[in-house]
Amino acid sequence: MKSWSLFPRRSIHAKLLAFMLIAAIIPLITLGSMAYWKSSMVVREQFSKSGEYIATQLQIQIDNYLSQMRYMAYDINTYVSDPTLVVMREEQPKTYTGFLEQKNFERYLGAHRNLDTKGIFIVTPSGYFFGENVINGQDLMRESWWKALPAKLDEERWIGFYTPRHYVGFQDEAELRNQEKVLGLVVPVLSGYGVLKDSRILIEMKAGKLFQLFSQLEEDMSAHVTITAKNGELIYQTAGTFVQQESDVVWNKPLESNNWMIQVRLPYEQMNRSAEVIQSFFIAALILSAVLALLLAYLFSRRITGKIKRLQETMRLVGTGELQTRAEVDTEDELGRLGVSFNQMVRRIQTLIAEVSRTEQLKKEAELRAVHYQINPHLLFNTLDSIQWKARLSGANEIGNMLYHLIKVLEGNLDITQELVPLEKELQTVEHFLQIQELRYGPVFQFEQTGVEACRRYLIPRMTLQPLLENIFFHAFEDGHGTIRISVSEKEGLVTLLLQDDGAGIVPERLARLLDPDLERSSKRGLGVYNVDQKFKLHFRMEHGMKISSVRGEGTTIQITWPKREEIPDEHQGNDCG
Template sequence: MLNLSTQKRLFIMFLVVALIPLLTLGIISYDQSSKVVNGKLSNYNHFAGEKIKTQLDQILEDMYFSAAEIKQYLMDDTSVNLHNEVPRTYEDFKEVDNLQRLLQAHKKSNIRGIYIITSSGYYYGDYDFLMKEFKMQDIWKRTIRSGDSEIGIYQPNHLKDNQVDHVLGLIVPLKFSYGVLNNSYLLIETDIDDLYILMEVLEKDLQSRITIRNELGQALYHSKSEEADLVDDILTKENTNINNWEVEIRVPRDKFYQSSQVILKMVSIGILIAFILALILSYVFSTQFSKRIFKLKMAIDEVSKGIFDTKLLADGQKDEIGKLGGHFNRMVEKIKQLMEEVREKEATKREAEMKAIHYQINPHLLFNTLNTIQWKARMDGNVEIGKMLMHLIKVLEKNLDSTIELIPLKEELQALQHFFAIQEMRYGKNFTFTLKMDEQLEKGLIPRMTLQPMLENIFFHAFEDGEGTISLELSETLSYFRLVLKDNGKGIPQEKLEGLFTRPNEKKRGGVGLYNVRQKFSIHYGTDFHIDMDSVAGEGTTIKITWPKRWVDQDEQGSNKSVNSR
């Protein structure tokens, strides 16, 4: 990749940038669409099975309930007192009529008919019943063989003028010890054509095969299909609550995922078309960009060789590369101007440095002169002036020593003692100063002359005639020192508060001390320090400074590693 030309690298880059989101979007779209479609189809299969199961449960519940009620009624030998199967007397007709009304009263929902068949073959119920044809039904034969209740699905060929194609029949033996109904059978038949219609619709919609099995695993219903059951078919099974019949919906795998295959095909075509477009566009864009970038590269090479008369011809395009060409031309002109300005400034600087040498103050001359004045004051008996000069010399010794930029807090605080001594001689004992610091912090390092400028600012601007209270607190956290300086002076207006630690106006005198404090921290710690200042008019000012922890022993070893908590 590194050995390829710019054009080829741009071409590959554009192509990759176009294809990655395209393929990602295509894969995600196919995956999510397939999940939605397959999920809905699976839910539909489940819903279909649940619907069939629900209808079967309702039908079976009605049939068993009716059978139980009729059987309970007939078990009472006083309820029906038939002396002859075929009514012969008026009383017999009344009993038969009562029995017929009983059977009619228990018809519910889609129950097609309720019959009582005697052991001799005579029946009671609707008069559309053909007993001879019914005895040919498999359900009757099973009942005769087993002697137990039987239930099944069959075509009602035994009904006269029948318009029903399928019924669900339930035969319950009535084993009584009295009357003509002894050892008779109760037959309840329910119209299930609506259930068949529902299953046919589902078979068509789902392209599925539906099978209903009884509790013994015998098939009561199976879809008409030439397809064989396969292991990878998608199965949905539901069981009825009444008889534990199993409703099985089987969908061939290829048909179940047919919609997903269509989605995959459409997504693949879309990706292929987009890939061809991306290929063409990547080639066009990479060619255009590479040509213009090559021209810019040649111009930069000439400038790097010192040929500043080079200029790029405007190509009329206002995109980023066109703007870059314009900026390049202006940069070359600016470089030429700056080179001229630098030559002029260097000449001016050399002249200014030569003049500054003549105005420099020799610190040794200053200290010697102050010492001479101090001894002269002592010889003349002026003790106050002598002490003030002594303290001034100590302060200047610390502040004019630029060989060490970071000093221990102990030395910085010692210099303050001389500063406070001078202020006490000037104002008297009108101010108080309190210091709170653990002894172990004395070896902590701080930029030289950090505290004195802030204290000078308090005496010159916050206090009247040096009257007030100053408190200084030094502490440490896990990785930082923390300084809190408070006074109870006049306070600082909010509009001036934010500008105290910024560069002062060169035309105004003063104000440089606090700016230098910030600059010292910035030089040693970069941006890893914080200065915060808060003031309330008439109540005083608080300055808080935090900076990274460094110690005297580490500084002596030249350690630049981060300092852990002591």
């Protein structure tokens, strides 16, 4: 009780304010911390995957370039090594034939170009070159990397990335910043004869796309990129000073074409920077949410207490018996839904009270009818038995049989000692009724039944099927012609009986009024069907009973559903119900 001393004992407003504030702040801190931790992990993971993806794309792109360049060099060497394909008699053409030979050879070299190719040339020892007339041979000879090549080149040499100064139009060193870098490869010509002997194949690929990938890693992610050859020679390195640390995230991507190694190093601080931004936003959002929660808790607690008081007063009035009272609902929040639920509960109570009153009224009427019919039927049965024997003695066997079946039907009808009878017994009464109709009309109708044997012990109100069959012969069949089907099934504790005929059917207007409880019935027409439905509702609650569907000219189907109850079998009898 001491824990409540912080709040006024009678102020639910203050208690709600405190509890709502606590309930808002604690989950906010907990969920916010979890969200920050999870989002930080996701950001780091996505950042890492992004770097991994760009590094892989860089690896694939460089490998693609290297493979293309090597293939070009191989294909050109194969071509120039065949003397039947290449006939170069003059290094510098002096005749028209020599001019045609050079042009054809240069067309062959140009056929290897693609959008990423800067140039493909064959350079002779004298500095003369074959290819597009876009370079200066003397400037090429002055390139530092060209000078570094051995005089007798016996294997391919990857030059790496550089800015070419040997192309026509290059003016001075100031243009280096604007000049696109290229990736170069020099391969010795394998032809040992002719003007191409000891020549070299120079292939240069535009490196703009590669440097865009470098830029994505270096500028967007602050990564450090290094490319080294197999012998340790540095091919490319990100400009600027970079201090390697053990916490750096490192991706190593080997190139299959020439065994270069791409290394991308990402500082851990850079990867964690996004998480720090998220942390700052989280703290600011937490403070703002706390202030907002305090304000909203104060406003809502006042509204809630007012609604609770009004709902309490409504409950008090309903408790005194004023069932017409309803809670005022002006919102869709929890209290609004509580008010709606309370109003629905009151309406259900009113409905149940009305239903109980109606059921009691029906029971009283049934009891009055039962008292009215509790006459001694012995005189009637004895008289009918006497008429039956008189008919047999007189040789009128057909009349005697009809009287016999009539007696059996009346016995079932007038036996009021048992309201619920086994389905088997009810169907026996139906059989006697059908025998009477057969004696009346002749064998002009058919009667079929399925599922009866398995459900024969299920209890059903007595004298419910015979009035329905009587309606079929009276309203549906013409001179008794037609087919009647009865099928019984049980599922999930409910018994369903279908009574079908192929008679005249019922017009929609009459069908809609058959089971209407509010319809005043001044004659016996339709009363039998309604009474059967009421029997099921009285015995098994209002949700059970009959459903009737009919198509004019095709027939009628009556579906009766009620809870499964079984007759208690004798100790020496088996139970056939499935």
